[in-house]
Amino acid sequence: MTLEIEINRNTFVLHNSGALYWTEKRMLLISDAHLGKVSHFRKYGAAIPEAVINKNFIKLDEVVNYFDPESIYFLGDLFHSELNNEWYLFQQWVEKTNIPIILIAGNHDIINPAKYCELNIQITNEWKLNGILLTHYPEIREGFFNLCGHVHPAIKLRGAGRQSLKLPCFFQSENQMILPAFGEFTGTYVIEPKEGDTVYGITKDTVLPVIITF
């Protein structure tokens, strides 16, 4: 279900939900939750199953219960589009969870910051801590290791007998780790690793390092 790795002498735990936990800081990192996406589609007449809405909140509860973090950092695209009724579900979840939340705003986060303020959620474009830089878009900055989202990375595996398989993944390069999209109904983008990159694929119950050959 999880996999422990070390970055800049800090311990991080990769969770198969797509969440990342920074052990020393007791910080839970979640990227691209895209809450409200299903409701947005439904509001415009596309009948995406409602059950998906609940699943996102169930997953959020699961990782919070598992890690028991001191703070939660959303690395952007927390809410998919403009305000809709899913906001109230989110509001209930925030109140129930009662853990400080910081949002690193992404391209989809277009809801009025005042609404986040009401929930005591702090919004920022980036966050720096102990040589780690949190952003939504992947960014290379001198002297920092970047944790980010936006891409919804997936990896394509190939095997003997011409098998192939696509998995969402954590994608680590020299000074960067791109988190997979946490939300259900979000889709993926297949990226091609280069020499020196590390990829951790996620399945319904595991996180596995992927062997890359060139």
Next chain:
Amino acid sequence: MKREELFDIATNWFTGRGWKPFPFQTQTWTAFLQGKNGLLNAPTGSGKTYALWIPVILDYIKSNPNYKNKHKPGLKAIWITPLRALSTEIKQAAERVADDLETGLKVGVRTGDTSASERSKQKNKMPDLLITTPESMQLMLASKGYESVFKTCGAIIIDEWHELLGTKRGVQVELALSRLKHINPQLRIWGISATIGNLKQALEVLLGTKSPALQNSVMIRAHINKKINVISVIPEKMDTYPWRGHMGLHLVDEVANIIRKSKTTLIFCNTRSQCELWFQALLTKYPEFAGELAMHHGSIARETRQWVEQAIRDEQLRAVVCTSSLDLGVDFAPVETVVQIGGPKGVARFLQRAGRSGHQPGQESNIYFLATHAIELVEASALRRAVKETVVEDRVPYLNSWDVLIQYLVTLAVSDGFYPTDVFKEIQDTFCYQGITAAEWQFCLNFITRGSQSLQAYDEYKKVEIEADGKFKVNSKTTALRHRMQIGTIVGDSVMNVKFLGGGYIGSIEEWFVSKLSPGDIFIFAGRKLELIRIRNMEVIVRMANPGVKAVHASWMGGRLTLSSQMSELIREELYDANTESMSRELRSLEPMFTRQRKESIVPTDNQFLIETFKTREGYHAIFYPFEGRYVHEALASVMAYRISLLSPITFSLAYNDYGFELLSDKEIDMQQVLDNNLFTPLHLHTDLQQSLNATEMARRKFRDIAVIAGLVFTGYPGKNVKTKHLQSSSQLIFEVFRDYEPNNLLFQQAYRETFEHQLEEGRLILALERIQNQEVVWKQCEKPTPFSFPIITDRLRERLSSETLAERIKKMTANYMK
């Protein structure tokens, strides 16, 4: 006016043009004037247009004796054609009759190409005779006050019904007719169809299974027998034949000779990429053809296609390389010769293409067949027999297409609204929905009003509202607008428009092909070498590339054809002949290949079922040869893979073509166990099919158009980018959420049903397995790939089936990026 007098008017008009009406034409006139509905079975270019325009006009004359002086306003007849490109031709024919007989009747066209101003003019004053497409017909049902427009319409003619039958556009027509019949109970409904195996059923689908219209109907057959000559192009030396690929391009000289010998030649290819390749190959080798050689396929800009069609008629072209885009419709009188490149996969299609040539009465049709790989030559001699015996395929109509019904219900809600009890009665009369249950009907109503079956407090689903008096209605203007745009959307692979940097639309290519390109890459499309500059907003911006540079040909996923069951049977019989003395010219020319095949394996006879196994660098191959066509093999491959995987954990990659299928694995299959366990049994076939992962993959693909038609995916209007901010999602993703969260959704289940009925052809599958049961299984362990196996094992489009766990598989796999 008596019928004799009316007939005199028509016959005189024919005589005035130096023509004489065919018996099928007068039979149709009679039946129509008697108030009957019907189906006219007549090929393209036989005069079928006048078989129906004439009685429409005679009927007007009959009920308005004072027709020359006094015009009666209102729509009188609708002519539905599947291709808007054909509308001009049909309009000209109608105008010729209407004007010559001084009826004062106006003919109008309404298709996706009709301007907005023209459409609103039509709304105020409908033409007397209207030519339109199934999509535009739906759009008219989506506009307010449509009932009063159609009230006066006394006849509707569905042209090329065989093309629509067995498609969802055909279902759209069924639904539109169910509505029109109730608006005007006097409506006469006529279909025109080329020869297909199930003509009687075609009539039933057109008029409605339980409808009074069917009671009052006739079938009229044209019986025009034209001699068709099938000529195989066989090279002198057989070893010049590739086992696979190369698209038969080595025969380019032979094709050039054929072109030189006749006025105009149509060269039919099975795929658009093949079309591009041949066009290029001919021009490169024979630059003198420049200006006289053109290309025509569905992804080329409409203006260009129209220009090509006109140029054929005007005898400006020596040859046109084309795809099924030229299968239909208009007459191209100058065409003398047709070349078919690659197996046409079906007899009906082949006959239709052959019929493209020699349109003058008494002329014979000449069709040259050019195999693209060796085994395909067997198809040529099979086709000759098919032509002789007129074996023709069925077109299988759809049943219970919930996606189309949902779209139709929203359409009615968008215009004037509807009351469910009325519409339910109407659709129960159709062929497609003859078996609809009350629960299924309720599902459709719930889907459009609540977005699912349950309703949660916070839900904001919005589409169709139920008004106080029970009327289902769309009141939001934006919902209505979005729905209207969706109706006309052509379902298919996601396509992107190709444009020049300075503007100028060239055509469209599929997204997956574009995604493989990076800026600076050169590709060949619409006969030109183009350099990719950038991709933006679903547009591919290009500039002309240096003609000398290397380039890749654009390719398309869609349009892979499969052998019909009739064709497969003919091919099997033909191939069995390879073991006898009575071999056709084509088979004899294949002798070197058969010799080579026999070295390692056998050429099966009619009581043998051949299996070959061998090992290559790629793994362990097992090839099975049922000769049943691609779709049946796709299903058989997945069933066999599934059944074998139950014996021990194993992962397969599957490949198939029209002749056989392959199971490829990283470990050896215990074939003796396969035979001992009788894994070819037809028992439990349905469950095994459902269990095999492959069915999911196929259903996922089927779901794509279901999602678009049912309004789950937002598409823009073709060619125009409509902002659907934050509403973009792939149908694949939607398929997955339905699978995980709402598996009982009828649309999701429809994807599986379509897979089983239309793609896997379960009925054919059972027959195939029963046949294999009665054959002797011959298992050959070969040292290396045989000639029969080669086209299959080199196929790159593959499916996968596994009984190993995901984690086990991942451990064995790698993300390999070696280019």
